[in-house]
Amino acid sequence: xxxxxxxxxxxxxxxxxxxxxxxxxxxxxxxxxxxxxxxxxxxxxxxxxxxxxxxxxxxxxxxxxxxxxxxxxxxxxxxxxxxxxxxxxxxxxxxxxxxxxxxxxxxxxxxxxxxxxxxxxxxxxxxxxxxxxxxxxxxxxxxxxxxxxxxxxxxxxxxxxxxxxxxxxxxxxxxxxxxxxxxxxxxxxxxxxxxxxxxxxxxxxxxxxxxxxxxxxxxxxxxxxxxxxxxxxxxxxxxxxxxxxxxxxxxxxxxxxxxxxxxxxxxxxxxxx
Numbered sequence: 001x002x003x004x005x006x007x008x009x010x011x012x013x014x015x016x017x018x019x020x021x022x023x024x025x026x027x028x029x030x031x032x033x034x035x036x037x038x039x040x041x042x043x044x045x046x047x048x049x050x051x052x053x054x055x056x057x058x059x060x061x062x063x064x065x066x067x068x069x070x071x072x073x074x075x076x077x078x079x080x081x082x083x084x085x086x087x088x089x090x091x092x093x094x095x096x097x098x099x100x101x102x103x104x105x106x107x108x109x110x111x112x113x114x115x116x117x118x119x120x121x122x123x124x125x126x127x128x129x130x131x132x133x134x135x136x137x138x139x140x141x142x143x144x145x146x147x148x149x150x151x152x153x154x155x156x157x158x159x160x161x162x163x164x165x166x167x168x169x170x171x172x173x174x175x176x177x178x179x180x181x182x183x184x185x186x187x188x189x190x191x192x193x194x195x196x197x198x199x200x201x202x203x204x205x206x207x208x209x210x211x212x213x214x215x216x217x218x219x220x221x222x223x224x225x226x227x228x229x230x231x232x233x234x235x236x237x238x239x240x241x242x243x244x245x246x247x248x249x250x251x252x253x254x255x256x257x258x259x260x261x262x263x264x265x266x267x268x269x270x271x272x273x
Contacts, residue, residue, distance in 0.1 A: 003040040004064070004065035005037065005043050005044070005063065005064060005065065006037050006038045006039060006040040006043075007038075008058075008062070008063050008064075008065060009023075009034070009037050009038055009044075009052070009056065009063070010038040012056035012057070012058055012063075013034075013038075013056065016055075016056060016057065016158065018055075019031075020034040020035055020038070023055060023056075026051065026055040026168075027044075027048055027051040027052050027055055028048075028051065029044075029048065049063065049064075053164060054164075054165075054166050054168070055168075057134065057158065057159070057160035057161070057164075057165050058160065058161060058164060059161050059163070059164040060164075062161065076116070076136075076137045076140060077136075077137040077138065077139050077140075078139075080116075080117060080137055080139035080140040080143060081139050085117050085119065085143060085147075086116075086117060087116055087117060087119060088119065089117075089119045089122075089147065090119065091119055091120050091123035092119075092120050092177050094120075094175070094177055094206050094208065094266065095120050095123045095124065095175075097206065097245070097268060098110075098124075098173060098175065098204065098206050098268075099127060101204055101206075101244060101268060102172065102173055102204050104127055104128035104129050107128060107129065107130040108129050108130065108172040108173055109129075109130045109132075109170070109171040109172045109173070109200075110124050110129045110130065110131050110132075110171065110172065110173040110174075110175055111131075111132045111133065111134075111167065111171055111174060111175070112124065112131060112132070112133035112134075112175045112176075113133075113134070113162060113174065113175065113176035113179060114134070114135050114136070114162050114176065114178075114179030114182065115133035115134060115135050115140075115141075115144060115157070116135055116137075116140050116144070117140045117143040117144050117147065118133060118140070118141070118143065118144025118145070118147050118148060118155065118157065119147065120175065120177060121133035121144060121148075121155050121157070122144070122147050122148050122151050122153060122155060124175070125148065125151075125153035125154065125155045126151060126153050129173070131155045131156070132155070132156040132157075132158070133155055133156070133157050133158075134157065134158050134159060134160040134162075134165065135157075135159065135160075136159065136160065136161050136162060138159055141157050141158075141159055144157050145157055162179060162182045162183065163182055163183050163184060163187055163191070166191075166194045166195075167194065167195060167198040168198075169198065170198050170199070170200050171198060171199060171200065171203070172199070172200050172203045172204070173203060173204045173205075173206065174195055174199060174203070174204070174205040174206065174207070175206050175207075176206075176207045176208075177206075177207070177208055178208065178210070180207060180208075180209040180210075180229065180234070181209065181210055181226040181227050181228075181229060182226065182227070183227065184227050185227060188237065189237070192237040196241075196271065199271050200271070201271060201272070201273040202270060202271060202272075202273040203270070203271045204244070204268065204269070204270055204271075205238070205241075205267070205268070205269045205270075205271075206266075206267075206268050207234065207266070207267055208234075208264050208265060208266040208267070209229045209233075209234050209264065209265055210226075210229065210262055210263065210264055211229050211230055211231050211233070211248070211263050211264065211265050212228050212229070212230065212263070213231075213250070213263045216250070216261050216262070216263055217260065217261075229265070231248060231263075231265060232265070233265075234265050234267050235265075235267060238267065238269040240272075241269040241270060241271055241272065242269065242270045242272065243267065243268075243269055244268040244269060244270050245266075245267075245268045246265070246266065246267045246268070247265070247266045248263065248264070248265050248266075249263070249264055249266070250262070250263045250264075251264070
C-alpha cells in the first residue's frame, strides 16, 4: 500500500504545482516526511489523511487507492470524449446575472465548481474575473483548457472531486451550476459552511440545483446514484445571508439526445459585509 499512497501523493502534488516543502507546510509535517511517503518508505498517519486529501483536492479513498479514478470521475468522463462540446459553448443564464450583480470593477476572485467543459469559466475570464475552476472529469478539463486558449484567456483549471474538495483561500463569488446533486446529504451542511467561511464580505454565491418533482420523469441522461434535493432546501443553507434572488423553474432539455424536463431551484445569496 505504501507504494500506491506514495505514487498518488507524488502525482497529485505535481498536478497542483506544489513543492514537497509547500505540501509539508499545508499538512503540518516536515518535508522529509513527504519525501518518505513519496518514496514508499513510510505512510501518512491516519490523523494527517484528511489534511492531505484537502491539500491535494481528492478523497481519502482515492489517496489510499481504494477507489478507482474511473469511478470517481462519473460517467461524464465518457460523455466529454465526443468531438463537440456536450453542453455547448454558450454560457449559462446565471453568468449574466452574476455580471449584473457583481460587475468586475476589479478582478473579483471566482471559483467555478464542477466546471465541466469550461464554458462558464471562460465567459467569466473573458469579462475580467479572476477565475479558478475544477471538475472531476479530466476529458472535460482538457476541453476547457482548449476553449480558454482559443478565446485567449487564462483560467486556473484543476482536477478535483466535488464532494471532497474544500477551499483554502478567500474568494468573492462562488459559482456552481448543475452539480450540487453530487454532494450527499450528510456532507451538505459542512460543505456549505466551508465555502461560506472562505467568502469575502459582501461576496456572492450563485448556485442552482435539480429538485425532484413527482410529476416529472427521471431524466434519461442523469446518473442513477445522484443525491436528491427538494424544493426550497438550497435556501436553508443561507438563512443568515441576504437572499438577492431565488427562483424555481421547470424547463425542457435535450441533453443526452432525448427530450425531457428538469425542475431547478436557483439562488443568489450575498454575505453580510
